[in-house]
Amino acid sequence: MHGRSALSVWERSSTARVVPAARPRKLAKVPFVELADGRLQGVVSSGSDIGRVYVSSVAAGSYTFACGTNNNRPCGGANGYFCNHLRALVGEAVLQYGVERVARYLKVEAGTAEPDATALLAAMTATRPAQGDRSASAQVFSRFLRHLSYLELPADTRPLPEMQWFPTTRAAA
Template identity: 60%
Template sequence: MNAETSAWERRSAVRVVPPVRPRKLAKVPFVELADGRLQGVVSSGSDIERVYVSSFTAGTHAYSCSTNNNRPCGALPSGSSPCKHLHLLAAEAVLQYGVDRVARYLRVDVGDVGDGASTGADLVDSMNGQVERAPAATVFSRFLRHLNYLEIPDTTTPIPEMHWFPALGAGR
């Protein structure tokens, strides 16, 4: 290890940034800024066993929404505007990360995003992308992997596969 390696790089845990505002996980259990997209898993409003993988691509603002088994969302065939799943995803991303961070990531100009009044709807209204199919499997797999971590029993001994997992209070 060289002298330039920072303290957080020498640890197997990093500090978790808490959500900007509390979120309810029932509608959007998983949201992330990753792979050049705002992406996540959104629960179906009509079928408790169905979820949608929805995403907005940074820069182009292309959007995608399909079931976890890659069937397109029924509200997107026209391609004229994002479906309700995409609106829910944007709203939850704003709660999780704050509108300024999400807007920067997606390269969206929503005016004065620091004013606290901008919402997920403002974010979606500021984009003019088109439907573009994005792979759902990667996002859904990552969501399932995160769910598996919730199933691990409480323990004080190290768990090798969790050595990278963020820990609250690390780095303080």
């Protein structure tokens, strides 16, 4: 067991710092994006149906990709190629996390002095990645719905016991 003085401030508190977004982004097209479980994954809104979303992911290193609707139907545009949902996901991830962090996480060598989302996509698709299974889609969509449920809570200043683990952007005292 560490002594109290050996623990950092964040280890002694119930909050952790959140890395702010690299640049502001609009949430209408890609409301949920994360670098987790060895993948870039998220939820992308349909361009044609307001009630439909796609759960999309790209695996780090292999760039194996998956895209399908929230009710587990395959994406018609992801037939061996990155569809527009995957391209939007990569673009929004770059806005959220910054191109360097996304490239490092996905293990992409962009090959340009100043890479951007387009360079990352070009490098990944040049390897001719395979289309993978959508087995993680349910977990990703479930996390997205959980995040949405917090938006529906009434405004209150009292702490929520289940949110004590939730990261905050303010530094712990």
